[in-house]
Amino acid sequence: MGSVSIPFDVLAEPTRRRILDLLLERPRLVGELTEHLGLSQPGTSKHLRVLREAGLVRVRAEAQRRWYELRPEPLREVDAWLAPYRGLWGTSLDALERHLDAMPDEMEEP
Amino acid sequence: MGSVSIPFDVLAEPTRRRILDLLLERPRLVGELTEHLGLSQPGTSKHLRVLREAGLVRVRAEAQRRWYELRPEPLREVDAWLAPYRGLWGTSLDALERHLDAMPDEMEEP
DNA sequence: AGGCTATATACCCGCAACGGCATGTATGGT
């Protein structure tokens, strides 16, 4: 609880992003993920724990198996953070020009 | 060079995100950023170095001053990674349902 | 019950990141 902060740090890990990409196709078992990642099983579990605590995945227990499934909600915050930047690329050349245009003399703060 | 990898790790740092947010408004001097961040000046410079190497900011030298300005291009890759996930939130309840629907028996990989 | 399977947890290690202080370097001002 307390996952108000954007899960950028969770997504910073390439392995964890790969896990999410794999779960994007379909839910998977830990063993399956482990195999795909070329990682030790505990290593995989650890990443899954982080993802779980970030609310990015959910677990469904079936006997001893654990089906991990995607939970994209937290990615909303990433999307939200990205929003003001979106549209800045590709519009003209860069954001610079307009900025340099909009600050001719007022650059000292009170 | 070699910034093919998505700059998630760079964005994982809250301070660096704050810097980008500040630069979103207008270009700023290092001292100005330092003040806003409540951080030591060298600390700020180091973060700026990371952002620079990630191509997320650009520097314009004016005498001894350095104007740091935003360069949003690399955020495109973040946006691109996010793309397949976008639309998964809010559509129905979750992505789970459809997944659980689409894998009744084929769960073993070839 | 015993053993096998599937996953989680505990512990340890190595390394890289963040922060601070001290110092280097360049430019301006006087």
Added chain:
DNA sequence: ACCATACATGCCGTTGCGGGTATATAGCCT
């Protein structure tokens, strides 16, 4: 020339993360 300003870099200490191995836990199967 000298000192101040603005920033970068170097070095250090601490901390946290990612990975591995060993071990616990839980549920099947015979």
